[in-house]
Amino acid sequence: MLIFVSVVEEIKSRLDITDLIVSYVPSLKKAGRIYKGLCPFHTEKTPSFVVYPDSQTWHCFGACGAGGDIFNFVMRQEGYDFPGALKVLADRAGVLLKEPTPEQIKTDKRKQKLYDIIARTATFFHHNLLDIKKNESIRQYLAERNISSNTLQQFQLGYAPNSWDALKHYLLEKGYTEHDLLEVGLLVEKQDTQKTYDRFRHRLIIPIRNINGQVIGFGARALHKNQQPKYLNSPQNALFDKSAILYGLDMAKKEIRQTKQVVIVEGYMDVLQAYQQGGKTATLRGINTVKESLSNRLEYNLTAKGVHYENYLDVDIRIATLPLGKDPDDILRKDKAMWELLIKNALPLVDYQIQTIVAESDLSTAKGKSHALRTLVPVLRQVKDPVEQNHHLKQLAKLTKIDERVLRLELQRPSNVVVSRKSDPTSNMTKLLQEVSLEEHCLALLIGQPNILQRVNQRFFYNAIEGLTKNDFLSTAHGSLFSNIQAWVSNSHQAIDDLYQIVDMHLKPHLDRLQYLWQKQYQNMFVTQEQIEKDLFSLVVRMRVERKKKFWTN
Ligand SMILES: [Zn+2]
Known part of the structure; x- marks a missing residue:
């Protein structure tokens, strides 16, 4: 069902939020320009549920902290999804729900077709893998990685046959065109002859799903040591936006909501193994690495940026350091308790940065001290909470044996003096943007x-x-x-x-x-x-x- 902003606006303009809500919340009373009442979504004795007639919105300042417009209210109150709430409110407002335009129907159909192709492809690869007798190399690979058959099915792992056109033939037979397959990146076109061939050949296939569990693309791992690159991903297309996808989110979302915690790792195998070991924490792989995701167009170092994002997104970011040369997959397979300990002991971003910089600087020399100071003061400056900032300042003074007062003075200086040389053109900009x-x-x-x-x-x-x-x-x-x-x-x-x-x-x-x-x-x-x-x-x-x-x- 396609819904349009104009319909929603029309409904909103015809209904008054106080009229609607008072029929559900009898305790609602006028208090100046707003209305207050007992929240219908949590139990309370003093009213913390507020309706704003001016903006036609509501908000609970109590335990549930929910809020929104008439639609969110009805969805929550009646347990409807959005289309459900839309029907009820359209009815109440006397608004007829319009049919989508032919143009919108066309785009929708096209997208649905592409989803179907990808879904069929995932099934094709998956069945190939289940037919493991054919694939000694892949069986060996999965055994080495200790992937259980349950994990294999949950993540719908697959195998792309060692052929230039097996998938192409299969899908053309189903009635799709080469143009369709090129669009979702399953085929590659030779530039000179314009002949097409399968992109994924003799690879372990990892279907990448969106938050709703729909397959939108593939990661493919080489199975032979001479194959390049080691990992090959679907190219960016109408369904697959690499920068917006975290691998494993469809499986992990429920747990993330419950625990309000997530571990981000680098490899697909890390995600699979974490899932298989049943760790309490949901694990995701950034398709773009975390470093890229955190990076901004501004030039400051990763941690200052990380701290900036912590404030910005209101989250608590921590960094776990793994033993040298190990990745999460290794550790999870061999020693689950150790993995849990590593996650539990992950350091808050600022502590992590202080420890790393202090470890890499030779603090017995003036040069080393100066380096530590120049790198860490911008990080501390990003810490907005004064109590936290003070804590880190003392910590830094102790570790570097730099007088606390000197550090405090540095911290209070305008940032462009410390962060960079005078000639650095980005410094004024950074300062401006901070303000x-x-x-x-x-x-x-x-x-x-x-x-x-x-x-x-x-x-x-x-x-x-x-x-x-x-x-x-x-x-x-x-x-x-x-x-x-x-x-x-x-x-x-x-x-x-x-x-x-x-x-x-x-x-x-x-x-x-x-x-x-x-x-x-x-x-x-x-x-x-x-x-x-x-x-x-x-x-x-x-x-x-x-x-x-x-x-x-x-
Ligand atoms: Zn509430």
Whole structure:
């Protein structure tokens, strides 16, 4: 079922949230501009459930911390999925649900066809593997890796035959075209002759599934020592977005929700072995390595970045150090207790960095001390919690035997003096960006790439989350700018001059600054529209988390 933003907007405009909610929450009472009542989703004696008529949203400031619009409310209250809630509310509002356009149906069908091809291919490879008599080398490989037949089935491992066209023939016979198979990267085309052949040959096949468990691509491991490369992945395509996929998430998501913990490893085999050993912690493999995922377009070292992300995403990142030359797969197979201990003793990011730098610096020399200081002070500066920062400062002083007061002084200096040489062009930029609020960052993206507003709202919509509104901005100036941008996006050709025309006089300097930000951070940085979209999405999520925190502390 395809659903459109316009339908949702229509329903929202016809229904009033207080009318709807009071029929479920009889205790709801007016308190100034808001309504308060006992939360229907958890047991409580003092009301912490709030409805905001202005923004037509609700929020529980008690145990469940839930919130959203009328759709989220009905979904939660009635246990419906989104389409279910949509039907009920459309009915209540007297809105007829429209059929999708032919164009949308066409795209949907095309995508479904590609999913089918990939699913059939996974089955084809899997059956080949089960027919193990044919494949001595793969049987040997799996035995060496100690992969059980249950794991093999759960992850639907497969074998790509040692042939140039076995898969091609199989799929063409099923009625698919070479064009289809090229599109999902199962075939490769020779440039000179334009003849096509199977991409995966004589390899162990690891189907990569999305969070819903649909196969979207393949990882393929070489079985012969002369085969290159050792691992071959499906190329990027309409279904397979390497940067957005974590291998194993479909199997691990339930446990991650329960334990609120996840271990990220590098290899497919690490994930399989962790699953097989039944470790309490869900394990995932980053298709992009963790280093890439954490890396940003700015130049600071990995850990400073990691700490920045910790703040940004509100997570606690730890690093486990494995014995030299061992990978998780080895350890899990031979000594599960040791693996659990390693995970349990994983160091918080900052401790890890302090230990590593201290270990690699010769602290008996002035040069060594200076190196340690220059590397670690930027990391400490990223630690926003003053108690934590103080703790690490003392720790560093003790380890390096540098006077604590000297360290404190370094920490308080403007960052560009310590982080880099004066001539470094990125330093001012780094400083500027550190001072940029989430709201400004968000607005800068919208100015630079106005079309993403609609796309991001759609993304929210599919996650049954309310889209970006003026009320997401705490600063009134930012709220007004957002309204201006909204009007500008829908009514003009999105030339920046048009935006300047509608923006209030006193907000124009703001706009200058936002434009500068956009240019510095995104323009000419080869950032894809998709990346910008993702950035905006997570910025808005982050803004909402911040707002909730502010409510608590005030
Ligand atoms: Zn609640």
